[in-house]
Amino acid sequence: MRWRANLGFIVVFAVLIILNFAAPSQHNPFRQPDLTEPIGWTTYNKLTKLKYNPIMCRTKLDEAGVEYEVIPADLPGSRGSLGETLSLQKSLTPFNAAPLRMSCHQIAALYVWERHVLRPQAERIFGSPLRQIETYGSFSCRNIAGTRQRSEHSFANAIDVSGFVLEDGRQISVRRHWRADNDYGLFLKRAHRGACRLFSVTLGPDYDAAHADHFHLDMGSAETCK
Numbered sequence: 734m735r736w737r738a739n740l741g742f743i744v745v746f747a748v749l750i751i752l753n754f755a756a757p758s759q760h761n762p763f764r765q766p767d768l769t770e771p772i773g774w775t776t777y778n779k780l781t782k783l784k785y786n787p788i789m790c791r792t793k794l795d796e797a798g799v800e801y802e803v804i805p806a807d808l809p810g811s812r813g814s815l816g817e818t819l820s821l822q823k824s825l826t827p828f829n830a831a832p833l834r835m836s837c838h839q840i841a842a843l844y845v846w847e848r849h850v851l852r853p854q855a856e857r858i859f860g861s862p863l864r865q866i867e868t869y870g871s872f873s874c875r876n877i878a879g880t881r882q883r884s885e886h887s888f889a890n891a892i893d894v895s896g897f898v899l900e901d902g903r904q905i906s907v908r909r910h911w912r913a914d915n916d917y918g919l920f921l922k923r924a925h926r927g928a929c930r931l932f933s934v935t936l937g938p939d940y941d942a943a944h945a946d947h948f949h950l951d952m953g954s955a956e957t958c959k
């Protein structure tokens with residue numbers, strides 16, 4: 734019986750080796766994350782792992798050309814103290830509010846969304862590059878509306894995105910176009926669906942009235958797509 738167990742072990746090992754060499758990197762759980770490669774089966778897991786590896790996380794932002802400044806951790810024990818966060822200086826597309834303070838893995842997920850969902854979908858649907866992403870902000874020390882629970886915004890783990898501006902001047906608004914049966918509505922649906930593959934929590938107008946005018950995107954510990 735022992736030779737069977739050994740044979741089983743060898744087969745599993747061989748399959749893992751083949752998988753490691755043959756599977757494209759974005760589908761391969763053994764490869765490090767690369768923010769410039771297309772979204773794959775393992776992208777979300779790799780993004781969440783960056784939470785526990787801040788040095789690798791910052792290296793991945795550097796490799797992708799994201800510019801940021803490091804904000805050191807608050808002194809432990811101070812009220813609402815935060816770990817190390819980053820101030821986003823430059824991504825591919827300008828944000829209307831800057832600088833935005835976020836955790837590294839939140840910025841990594843945002844970059845992948847921007848690069849592999851928003852920008853290609855703007856080109857595909859409207860034939861125009863994306864000029865600006867409109868946001869209500871990222872870091873804010875507060876509770877979830879109507880609760881006593883701290884919001885992911887207070888951990889610099891979230892961003893609220895309210896709309897987009899195209900290079901040709903057209904404006905896409907979550908509040909005005911979420912239910913629109915046209916290209917604007919289609920863009921927002923694809924942006925939302927793409928965010929669900931990358932962020933732990935994606936909330937839009939279908940979640941509740943408090944999100945009628947923006948997408949809430951966060952990399953906290955909960956998992957929701959609505």
Ligand SMILES: [Zn+2]
Pocket residue numbers: 886891892893948949950
């Ligand atoms: Zn929010």
